[in-house]
Amino acid sequence: MADAVAALLNEAERQSPALRRAGRQAMLQAGFEEVFNHLDPYSRYLTADEARQARDRRLGANDLGITLVPAPRRVVAVGQVAPGSAADRAGLRAGDVVVAADGIALSADGLDEAHSILEGPPGSSVLLSVRRGRRRVDVLLTRSAAPLLSVSARVRDGILWLHLPLFSAATREQLGRALEENPAADSPLGIVLDLRGNRGGLLQQAIRVADVFLPGGVIAATEGRHPESRRRFDATTGDLALGRRLVVLVDGRTASAAEVVAAAMGDLGRGVVVGSATMGKGLIQVLVPLPNGGELALSWSRIVAPRGWPLQMLGVLPALCTSRGAEDMARNLATIGTPDSPMAIPLARARAARAPLVTSEVAALRGACPPAEGRDADLQAARALLENPEAYEQALAR
Numbered sequence: 407m408a409d410a411v412a413a414l415l416n417e418a419e420r421q422s423p424a425l426r427r428a429g430r431q432a433m434l435q436a437g438f439e440e441v442f443n444h445l446d447p448y449s450r451y452l453t454a455d456e457a458r459q460a461r462d463r464r465l466g467a468n469d470l471g472i473t474l475v476p477a478p479r480r481v482v483a484v485g486q487v488a489p490g491s492a493a494d495r496a497g498l499r500a501g502d503v504v505v506a507a508d509g510i511a512l513s514a515d516g517l518d519e520a521h522s523i524l525e526g527p528p529g530s531s532v533l534l535s536v537r538r539g540r541r542r543v544d545v546l547l548t549r550s551a552a553p554l555l556s557v558s559a560r561v562r563d564g565i566l567w568l569h570l571p572l573f574s575a576a577t578r579e580q581l582g583r584a585l586e587e588n589p590a591a592d593s594p595l596g597i598v599l600d601l602r603g604n605r606g607g608l609l610q611q612a613i614r615v616a617d618v619f620l621p622g623g624v625i626a627a628t629e630g631r632h633p634e635s636r637r638r639f640d641a642t643t644g645d646l647a648l649g650r651r652l653v654v655l656v657d658g659r660t661a662s663a664a665e666v667v668a669a670a671m672g673d674l675g676r677g678v679v680v681g682s683a684t685m686g687k688g689l690i691q692v693l694v695p696l697p698n699g700g701e702l703a704l705s706w707s708r709i710v711a712p713r714g715w716p717l718q719m720l721g722v723l724p725a726l727c728t729s730r731g732a733e734d735m736a737r738n739l740a741t742i743g744t745p746d747s748p749m750a751i752p753l754a755r756a757r758a759a760r761a762p763l764v765t766s767e768v769a770a771l772r773g774a775c776p777p778a779e780g781r782d783a784d785l786q787a788a789r790a791l792l793e794n795p796e797a798y799e800q801a802l803a804r
Contacts, residue, residue, distance in 0.1 A: 438702070446705050448689055454699030459525055470524055470532065470547045472498060473558050473571055476514035476603070476780065481505075485569055486558030492547040498536065500560075505542070506535040515779075517603050517659075521571070556607075559584035565792060566593035566650075569600040570615070573607030573663045578614040585618070585646055595792040596651030599671070602681065602780035606662025609690065616670040617643045619652060619677070623712060625670045628690055629761070630707030635690070637707075645676075651798055652677030653788040656722060658729075658777025661685035668722045669711035673757070675802040678742075679722060680787050682729035682778040686768075688717025708761060716761040719768050723756050725749055725801045726791065727775035728783040735783060739790055743800025749774060757803075 431453065438451035452460060471491020477483035484502045487493045504512055504520070512520045524532060531548045557580035558569045566588050570577065599619075606612075616625045620641035627638045654668050654677045665684050671677035688709040694702040709717045726742055727749055728735050734748065741747040752774035759767070791798050 434698075434700070446689065448687065448691065448703070449705050450703050452701045452703060457695075457699060457701040459522070460701075470549055471555060472524075473555050473569065474504060474512075474517060474520050474524070475558070475569060475571075476517060477503065478782075480514040482512040482514055482517065482520050485571075486555060486560075488555045491555075492550060496545045496547055498534075498545065500558075501538075503537040504534055505537050508533055517571075555580070557581045557584050559588055561588055561592050563789075564593055564595040565789065566597045567600065568597060570604055570664070572604055573609075573611040573615065575608060575611065577607070577611045578618070581615055581618055582646065590648050590650055593650065595789075596653065596798075597647060598653045598655060598785075598788045598792070599667075599677070600655045601660050601664040601668055602655050602657040602784065603659045604661070604664035605659065605685075606664055606687070609663050609666065612663035612666045613639045614643075616667045617641045618646045619671065620674060621645045623670075623674045626666050626712065627710050628707040629710055629716075630690075632706075635707035651792055651795070653791055653798075654679045655780065655784050655788060656681040656684050656724060657780040657784070658682055658685060659779065660722070661687040665717050665722050666709060666711075669717060672722065672725065672803055673712040675804060678726065678791055678798060678801040679724040680726040680728065680791065681724050681780065681784050682727065683723055683772045683775050684721040685777065686717065686719045686721030686772070688719075688721075710761075711757075713757045715757055715759045716763065718761070719763055719765075720756060720759060721772065721777070723749065723753055723771065723775055725753065725803075726787050728781065728787050729776050729778035732783065735787060739787065739797065742791075742797055743802070 435451060471488035471493040473485040474482050475485035482504045484498055484500055484504060486500055487498055506512060507520070507523045510523055526532065526549050528549055531546055534545045534547060536543055536545055556570060556572050556574045556577040560567050568584060613625050621644060622641050625639045625641055629636055652671060654671045656668050656679060660668065661684065665688060668679050668684065672679040689705040690707045690709060691703045692706045694704060696702065711717060726738050738748055744750070752771050756771050791801065
């Protein structure tokens with residue numbers, strides 16, 4: 407196939423001056439885009455650079471030793487610093503505001519782009535402009551080939567706050583270490599698993615993360631036309647969080663592998679999902695390497711939650727919605743887990759949904775709690791639930 411495509415492009419360049427000027431890469435991009443326009447929203451062609459960056463992100467390579475998190479006033483801050491990393495050696499610490507990277511201004515509105523700017527090959531450097539209080543300094547960090555810090559943990563006011571910005575090859579290991587270093591006695595109210603802005607990553611790592619919190623049950627399954635595309639993932643590890651109350655935060659940017667974790671916690675009654683409707687990206691893809699170093703990402707199967715509903719298009723609906731304003735959130739909190747809850751009917755209908763989905767039905771269900779970017783109200787709602795054991799127990803799926 408690759409030889410046939412190469413021959414076609416060679417002939418196209420020979421016959422057309424316009425195509426010669428456009429270049430081989432532009433022709434490949436345009437051709438694959440036209441083909442994938444007839445498939446699904448996520449099958450795509452990745453250039454050699456895009457494929458390399460995606461591999462690095464999945465594998466957790468090329469690390470600076472920091473995670474970025476949204477902070478008040480829409481700035482980007484350092485969430486956690488890995489001991490011994492380039493950031494640690496430079497004196498960076500949690501809470502520092504990262505104003506710019508290589509001269510590019512960073513904003514919490516574009517956190518994914520901010521993470522992308524920090525990525526690069528091992529040995530390369532990035533210049534960060536950092537503000538701490540009234541002091542502003544420039545720090546030059548050199549990237550290493552260490553595992554990307556994909557779990558940040560802190561205990562505050564009796565709650566263990568875990569932030570997972572992505573799922574890399576080291577996420578399960580880092581999560582286990584965070585739980586070991588923060589015992590239940592230090593967080594008697596429970597755990598908040600923050601998946602807001604998490605666009606996914608390695609599915610197998612997401613399965614292992616879910617397994618950390620589950621005593622048993624089906625975490626997720628996949629369905630497709632080919633027999634090999636049909637799989638089932640079961641919890642086998644046992645609950646390493648020792649039954650601590652769990653709230654999972656999601657928003658409109660929570661996608662793919664992160665939706666798998668949120669759906670499992672909600673469906674199996676292990677935790678309460680709080681936030682807004684998630685992205686609804688529930689397709690498994692296979693990666694086909696190309697001779698030019700690029701890759702084809704082709705959708706292979708769809709993911710279904712433990713109760714059988716598809717993540718694709720529908721996404722995960724929270725039990726406690728924060729995207730419709732303070733008044734609605736207060737009413738939702740007061741009635742959570744009861745028939746009077748504004749999310750009771752949408753959640754029941756979503757869990758009963760089966761593929762293929764009707765677009766109008768999907769829109770109606772997601773409209774019950776419209777996708778939105780994470781906000782301070784999410785944190786307030788999580789705390790309110792954990793401080794009210796009766797409301798928390800009512801909110802768990804039965």
